[in-house]
Amino acid sequence: MFRITPIENGICAVEGIYASGVNAGFKKDGFDLGFIRSDKEMDIVYLFTTNKFQAAPIKYVLLKNIKKTNFILANSKNANALTGEDGIKDIVEILEFLSTKIHVKNPLMSSTGVIGVRLDKEKIKKGIEKFDFNEKNSNKFAKAIMTTDSFPKVVAFEVEGEFGKFRIGGVAKGAGMINPAMATMLCFITTDANIPENEMKEILSEINEVTFNAISVDGDTSTNDSVFLMTTRSADYEKEAFREALKKVMQKLALDIVRDGEGATKAVAFVVSGAKDKNEAKIVAKNLTNSLLVKTALFGEDPNWGRIASTVGASGVECYEKRLKIAFENVVVYDRGKIIFDRETERKAHEIMKRKEFKIYVDLGIGDGEFTAYGCDLSYDYVKINAEYRT
Numbered sequence: 001m002f003r004i005t006p007i008e009n010g011i012c013a014v015e016g017i018y019a020s021g022v023n024a025g026f027k028k029d030g031f032d033l034g035f036i037r038s039d040k041e042m043d044i045v046y047l048f049t050t051n052k053f054q055a056a057p058i059k060y061v062l063l064k065n066i067k068k069t070n071f072i073l074a075n076s077k078n079a080n081a082l083t084g085e086d087g088i089k090d091i092v093e094i095l096e097f098l099s100t101k102i103h104v105k106n107p108l109m110s111s112t113g114v115i116g117v118r119l120d121k122e123k124i125k126k127g128i129e130k131f132d133f134n135e136k137n138s139n140k141f142a143k144a145i146m147t148t149d150s151f152p153k154v155v156a157f158e159v160e161g162e163f164g165k166f167r168i169g170g171v172a173k174g175a176g177m178i179n180p181a182m183a184t185m186l187c188f189i190t191t192d193a194n195i196p197e198n199e200m201k202e203i204l205s206e207i208n209e210v211t212f213n214a215i216s217v218d219g220d221t222s223t224n225d226s227v228f229l230m231t232t233r234s235a236d237y238e239k240e241a242f243r244e245a246l247k248k249v250m251q252k253l254a255l256d257i258v259r260d261g262e263g264a265t266k267a268v269a270f271v272v273s274g275a276k277d278k279n280e281a282k283i284v285a286k287n288l289t290n291s292l293l294v295k296t297a298l299f300g301e302d303p304n305w306g307r308i309a310s311t312v313g314a315s316g317v318e319c320y321e322k323r324l325k326i327a328f329e330n331v332v333v334y335d336r337g338k339i340i341f342d343r344e345t346e347r348k349a350h351e352i353m354k355r356k357e358f359k360i361y362v363d364l365g366i367g368d369g370e371f372t373a374y375g376c377d378l379s380y381d382y383v384k385i386n387a388e389y390r391t
Contacts, residue, residue, distance in 0.1 A: 002162075002241040007158050010142070010171050014190045016038055017037070017038055017190050017232070019037070019137060020034060020131065021035075023127070026120070026123065031146075033075050034074045035133070036230075041070050042070060043200065044066065044067060047208055047226070049223060051223045053082055054223060058226065070105045071104040072228070073094070074110040075109075077147065079111050079114060081116065097128065110228075151256075153257065155249055155253060159241050163241065166193035166236050168249055170190075170250070171187070171188050172186060172187040172253035186226050192231065194237040203246060207250050214374055216290050216375045254374065265299065265376075266353075268298055268357070270289055271285075273370040274364040274370075275318075275364045276317065277367060283317050288312075289374065292378060293311070294308060298376070301354055305328075305341065308326055318364075318366055320365070
């Protein structure tokens with residue numbers, strides 16, 4: 001048995017981890033350049049976007065094959081993507097400058113923002129000179145990596161059991177271009193758990209499938225999607241306790257991204273069950289989160305279950321009209337070939353859709369495959385935000 005308790009200060013809840021943010025001039029006001037630093041080298045594993053045009057910071061990490069680090073530099077407003085070899089050279093120059101200010105070992109960069117623009121190296125260098133490298137402020141770092149986010153995303157837990165105890169914390173950003181396929185999302189997770197090296201990537205990948213890979217805001221996969229897991233290995237460890245704690249961290253951050261979807265007014269869980277297998281359940285769930293017709297119905301609070309059924313049928317999975325069941329929370333609107341949608345049922349479903357968060361259940365009635373994906377509605381503000389993204 002083990003106990004997982006929420007604690008404060010995100011990634012800095014782990015002893016020996018420092019983080020903060022400054023304004024380097026990319027934003028008119030607020031933080032736009034941040035760092036994570038460790039007293040000792042941390043083992044690090046990562047998951048990156050499957051977009052074929054991976055950004056320069058990702059290429060740099062893969063080129064260097066970084067497995068240990070004590071420093072991450074992160075910026076917003078510029079993704080450093082589709083910048084070719086010059087983008088990597090810019091990172092090298094910036095990190096060499098950083099090394100003149102503080103001792104760093106295998107430092108790396110992470111970026112988010114506009115695609116196709118070279119980094120302003122001089123602004124970043126001046127920002128580095130503003131850093132207090134001994135500050136422990138996860139909120140400042142979280143704000144420094146925000147683009148269209150409306151709030152910082154920070155979480156931390158302490159885990160105790162017969163094995164001992166460890167801490168784990170996370171920070172993430174993301175509100176638009178979200179359809180992680182490992183949108184623009186970044187996540188940094190720190191822990192002091194003494195995780196066996198061969199289990200770090202395994203557990204991270206497993207939990208990622210049901211958290212970040214289960215969310216969508218707009219169906220677009222970014223060039224910069226990154227999830228980093230880092231450990232100082234200075235505390236205790238138990239696999240099941242760590243797996244559960246990591247899931248809590250990543251699920252909280254993933255759902256915060258959905259809640260903060262650009263212009264979103266609702267966060268919805270699409271719970272798919274009864275599919276032939278888990279993969280087919282995932283296909284249906286993800287298609288429902290990405291369907292523009294479903295998303296606009298959510299915004300209009302219209303229980304148009306026909307759009308849901310149509311999306312299921314178009315997904316290409318095995319499904320049959322006489323086995324399908326659809327419900328808004330506990331209000332069933334279609335049941336194995338029978339339409340259950342009179343005025344009273346529609347009224348009840350509409351009331352559910354007025355909530356900021358609710359679940360839509362889809363049972364294919366075939367097998368035991370199940371998957372839950374998380375999405376949001378599509379509002380007028382999403383178009384406005386993205387029409388003016390570079391201005």
